[in-house]
Amino acid sequence: MSNYNPQEIEPKWQQKWEADGLYHADIDPTRPKHYALTMLPYPSGDLHIGHWYAMTPSDARARFMRMKGYNVLFPIGFDAFGLPAENAAIKDGIHPKIRTYQNIERMRKQLRSMGAMWDWRREAISSDPEYYKWTQWFFIQLYKHGLAYRKMAPVDFCPHCNTTLAREQVWGEDRHCERCGTPVIKKDLEQWFFKTTAYAEDLLSYEGMDWPERVRVLQTNWIGRSEGAQVQFPVADEQPSVTEKLNTEHCPPITVFTTRPDTLWGATFMVLAPEHPLVDILTTPEHKAEVEAYKLQAARQSDIDREAADKEKTGVFTGGYAINPVNDARIPVWIADYVLMTYGTGAIMAVPAHDERDFAFARKYGLKVIPVIQPEGEPLLDGDTMEAAYIGPGRMINSGPMDGTYVSGKGHADTGMQKVIAWLEERRLGAKAVSYKLRDWLISRQRYWGAPIPMIHCPACGWNPVPESDLPVLLPEDVEWRPTGESPLKLHPTWKETTCPVCGGPAERETDTMDTFMCSSWYHLRYLSPWYHQGPFDPKEYDYWMPVDTYTGGIEHATMHLIYTRFFHKALRDMGITKGREPMTQLRNQGMVLGEDGEKMSKSRGNVVAPDDLVNRYGADTVRAYLMFFARWDMGAPWSYAGIEGTARWLRRLWALVTAPAGPAACSDQTRRVLRRRVHQTLRQVTRDFEQFEFNTIVSALMELLNEMTKAKEAGAYGTPEWNEAVDIYLRMLAPVCPHIAEELWERAGRTYSVHTQSWPSVDEEAAREEEIVIPVQVNGKLRDRITVPADATEEQIQAAALASEAVQKFTEGKPPKKVIIAQKKLVSIVV
RNA sequence: GGGGAAGUGCUGGAAUUGGCAGACAGGCAUGACUUAGGAUCAUGUGCCGCAAGGCGUACGGGUUCAAGUCCCGUCUUCCCCACCA
Numbered sequence: 007m008s009n010y011n012p013q014e015i016e017p018k019w020q021q022k023w024e025a026d027g028l029y030h031a032d033i034d035p036t037r038p039k040h041y042a043l044t045m046l047p048y049p050s051g052d053l054h055i056g057h058w059y060a061m062t063p064s065d066a067r068a069r070f071m072r073m074k075g076y077n078v079l080f081p082i083g084f085d086a087f088g089l090p091a092e093n094a095a096i097k098d099g100i101h102p103k104i105r106t107y108q109n110i111e112r113m114r115k116q117l118r119s120m121g122a123m124w125d126w127r128r129e130a131i132s133s134d135p136e137y138y139k140w141t142q143w144f145f146i147q148l149y150k151h152g153l154a155y156r157k158m159a160p161v162d163f164c165p166h167c168n169t170t171l172a173r174e175q176v177w178g179e180d181r182h183c184e185r186c187g188t189p190v191i192k193k194d195l196e197q198w199f200f201k202t203t204a205y206a207e208d209l210l211s212y213e214g215m216d217w218p219e220r221v222r223v224l225q226t227n228w229i230g231r232s233e234g235a236q237v238q239f240p241v242a243d244e245q246p247s248v249t250e251k252l253n254t255e256h257c258p259p260i261t262v263f264t265t266r267p268d269t270l271w272g273a274t275f276m277v278l279a280p281e282h283p284l285v286d287i288l289t290t291p292e293h294k295a296e297v298e299a300y301k302l303q304a305a306r307q308s309d310i311d312r313e314a315a316d317k318e319k320t321g322v323f324t325g326g327y328a329i330n331p332v333n334d335a336r337i338p339v340w341i342a343d344y345v346l347m348t349y350g351t352g353a354i355m356a357v358p359a360h361d362e363r364d365f366a367f368a369r370k371y372g373l374k375v376i377p378v379i380q381p382e383g384e385p386l387l388d389g390d391t392m393e394a395a396y397i398g399p400g401r402m403i404n405s406g407p408m409d410g411t412y413v414s415g416k417g418h419a420d421t422g423m424q425k426v427i428a429w430l431e432e433r434r435l436g437a438k439a440v441s442y443k444l445r446d447w448l449i450s451r452q453r454y455w456g457a458p459i460p461m462i463h464c465p466a467c468g469w470n471p472v473p474e475s476d477l478p479v480l481l482p483e484d485v486e487w488r489p490t491g492e493s494p495l496k497l498h499p500t501w502k503e504t505t506c507p508v509c510g511g512p513a514e515r516e517t518d519t520m521d522t523f524m525c526s527s528w529y530h531l532r533y534l535s536p537w538y539h540q541g542p543f544d545p546k547e548y549d550y551w552m553p554v555d556t557y558t559g560g561i562e563h564a565t566m567h568l569i570y571t572r573f574f575h576k577a578l579r580d581m582g583i584t585k586g587r588e589p590m591t592q593l594r595n596q597g598m599v600l601g602e603d604g605e606k607m608s609k610s611r612g613n614v615v616a617p618d619d620l621v622n623r624y625g626a627d628t629v630r631a632y633l634m635f636f637a638r639w640d641m642g643a644p645w646s647y648a649g650i651e652g653t654a655r656w657l658r659r660l661w662a663l664v665t666a667p668a669g670p671a672a673c674s675d676q677t678r679r680v681l682r683r684r685v686h687q688t689l690r691q692v693t694r695d696f697e698q699f700e701f702n703t704i705v706s707a708l709m710e711l712l713n714e715m716t717k718a719k720e721a722g723a724y725g726t727p728e729w730n731e732a733v734d735i736y737l738r739m740l741a742p743v744c745p746h747i748a749e750e751l752w753e754r755a756g757r758t759y760s761v762h763t764q765s766w767p768s769v770d771e772e773a774a775r776e777e778e779i780v781i782p783v784q785v786n787g788k789l790r791d792r793i794t795v796p797a798d799a800t801e802e803q804i805q806a807a808a809l810a811s812e813a814v815q816k817f818t819e820g821k822p823p824k825k826v827i828i829a830q831k832k833l834v835s836i837v838v
Numbered sequence: 839g840g841g842g843a844a845g846u847g848c849u850g851g852a853a854u855u856g857g858c859a860g861a862c863a864g865g866c867a868u869g870a871c872u873u874a875g876g877a878u879c880a881u882g883u884g885c886c887g888c889a890a891g892g893c894g895u896a897c898g899g900g901u902u903c904a905a906g907u908c909c910c911g912u913c914u915u916c917c918c919c920a921c922c923a
Contacts, residue, residue: 220918223842227919234923264923277923319921344921354923362839363921443922565918623876635863636850641843643850651876652863658877691854703852706862713862782858787904789858827903833857835903 010661012625016746029123031079033550040076041551042068045559046083049109053116055615059599062630063701064558065122069742070696073766081533082124086133088522092455096487102455121626121745130532132525138457139478140542146471153201163193169453197450202573206442216592224564230443233419234265235427237436242327242336263350263441267426268413270332271405272378273355276339279347280304290325304343319367331435350441365395378404449521454494456519464506464513473507493517527574554590561595594699597642604644615645627744628654634701664751673722681718685732686774692739735767783808783834785817801828808834
């Protein structure tokens with residue numbers, strides 16, 4: 007008998023599986039398919055324990071599904087474009103391409119050490135020209151369908167990374183860069199956007215999707231749908247300045263979005279965002295200086311400063327007036343930075359009596375407060391003496407024709423509200439409207455290491471896409487990296503020079519590259535056929551494998567990648583490129599492995615756990631099993647070196663139990679029956695836990711069964727048919743968790759290669775059934791005894807046995823029971 | 839300020855969803871084997887109590903024969919969003 011030596015058996019089996027193509031997934035119409043996808047890694051250099059934590063249970067689940075009879079596709083690749091490689095290049099001069107592909111080579115080796123069932127033939131790398139050719143092609147499709155457009159926009163800009171950031175890449179109260187932690191600044195740039203907002207409504211539906219509630223809530227809040235009305239407020243007093251500036255008699259009305267049209271009669275002033283286009287027109291000469299100063303200050307102010315103001319509202323009067331369309335009241339127009347140009351229409355009607363922010367502003371600047379919603383059973387509200395805005399339900403007052411209408415207050419689009427909207431629509435003063443917080447996706451990045459945006463600008467013909475036959479637009483390799491804030495492609499002497507695809511005249515390429523979330527929005531499609539050249543994917547492969555059945559990854563992508571990829575799928579679907587409502591049917595998120603100190607792992611803290619070291623010391627199987635065992639997968643936990651010993655011990659004991667010889671079989675029928683029962687009970691639980699992604703209890707159930715088997719072996723069960731079945735089923739259950747030791751022991755047990763092509767055993771319910779059951783007996787809610795009865799005992803028999811118990815009689819003190827409850831044969835409860 | 843998740847031994851965590859709280863591990867203690875052990879095995883390990891027994895799932899109430907699980911309130915921690923009209 008040899009000792010368990012993972013360093014010997016693991017590479018051996020990995021090589022054999024690879025050589026045999028054991029994990030190749032090919033179209034097979036005779037079997038149901040299962041597309042198991044785990045989020046692809048960024049090639050940072052070394053595989054992190056977090057990658058193991060995310061990927062090995064996903065692999066185990068994919069293996070389980072395969073044994074269940076599914077044709078399982080479990081692919082892998084690299085999200086290889088991105089900032090870190092380029093930032094490193096600026097620092098040490100190593101070309102991002104060289105570094106990235108070196109890292110990929112290194113990480114491939116590390117990934118292989120997991121023993122996962124990846125089909126490496128389907129590997130896709132987003133920085134390969136054959137890959138980003140299609141990323142560019144998708145951009146052009148989106149452009150052609152009006153979903154990509156260019157506009158000047160104030161963007162968040164990281165002065166350290168020298169690039170723009172999407173809204174979701176700006177983190178924290180100090181609004182710092184997701185990658186480097188530097189506080190971001192605002193900058194005005196011409197940028198490319200995708201119209202994600204066109205799909206806001208579609209993205210809010212999760213019909214038919216098995217996604218965690220948590221992710222759905224995060225996405226729903228992120229999309230931020232509000233119902234209300236748009237209302238036009240005409241500008242009052244056509245001033246000479248207005249007609250002059252506009253060259254027309256009439257100034258356009260100020261349009262506002264409100265969720266409280268029922269409070270329209272209480273609108274006593276208006277507030278525009280400082281950037282609002284009507285500000286200049288409305289501002290009177292005597293207020294011009296003040297308004298200009300405020301605008302300048304607001305523009306200069308970073309968002310940090312706005313926060314630091316501790317929500318103290320500031321603003322200035324423009325001197326202009328608007329007319330409240332419902333009651334013709336002449337109301338002043340102010341500007342204030344608490345109104346955001348990026349939400350709604352960039353202008354609000356202020357109803358201080360019923361909105362907290364407007365109330366604070368009105369009190370600060372002495373503006374009128376008119377209550378229009380009266381809470382029932384309360385003294386009449388008085389605008390001069392109110393101490394806070396009233397946002398609750400009540401009846402409309404001071405509202406002319408609407409007086410007496412009941413409304414439910416903030417956040418309720420009730421019938422009262424509908425009535426007001428209908429009234430507005432009848433008079434063409436406004437209309438029902440929906441507003442979203444979601445903004446269009448800014449995809450331009452002023453960086454080198456990304457997919458070039460395939461657009462050409464011609465002085466005569468404007469912007470046009472690169473002809474599809476010219477794709478890919480290749481990244482030049484001879485570039486310089488300088489932290490200038492401009493794309494290195496712009497500084498390249500010749501790269502941007504090209505000809506216009508329309509007129510043939512001299513033209514310039516777009517020098518920005520695409521946000522890497524663009525690359526990762528469709529990688530699950532490239533995996534289908536990375537060898538395919540006629541399109542982004544082979545439709546045959548698509549029709550067989552899509553949609554993704556199980557998608558696993560971190561929750562941090564809830565409002566980024568997971569929204570983008572859904573948008574992408576839906577946009578492509580409407581172009582006839584993809585099919586179905588959604589790209590990923592089921593989603594499961596793992597938690598995070600923290601350092602031993604309970605803090606997030608980081609090099610600077612020195613609490614990083616290197617999986618390579620663990621594999622060298624314990625073997626991949628132990629690391630896999632421990633990562634599944636030591637925490638609830640969806641929760642994560644701090645790492646513990648102490649805990650892994652227990653898992654290592656378990657596999658050593660298993661090895662010894664299966665490989666050590668034993669005497670001839672000589673054991674009771676009872677021992678054999680009990681062994682078989684335990685095996686099938688464990689199988690039942692493990693099957694259920696795999697289905698529900700509860701990996702920690704899979705391992706603990708296998709540990710328990712090993713303890714039972716050890717006892718059975720001591721009782722002489724070795725060599726019996728029950729023993730052989732136990733080993734057989736045990737190794738099959740172990741195979742998804744610890745593929746190497748399962749394969750080795752399977753071979754040593756004399757079974758045919760490979761354990762991984764075996765089917766998942768089915769539970770023999772008859773064998774799993776208990777013959778006798780132990781039922782706890784409570785008297786007045788307190789546990790007093792346990793009785794043992796045959797499993798098929800009737801409730802009457804159980805009750806009789808319970809009442810006959812000495813311990814029970816002692817506590818009932820001879821009194822007749824008032825009530826006896828037998829709960830699903832699990833417990834007897836006696837009340838006296 | 840809004841939304842969400844969680845709170846169980848010394849530690850990680852179980853509890854088949856209202857039915858024996860603490861499975862399985864780690865740690866610790868005692869013992870065995872050993873020149874040695876980052877090896878192995880055995881036993882014990884929620885708290886109080888000599889015991890009978892009592893008490894125990896953040897805290898306070900409630901529903902129920904029965905509550906870690908359901909309801910109401912409070913506290914703590916973490917995550918996300920945050921002037922969103």
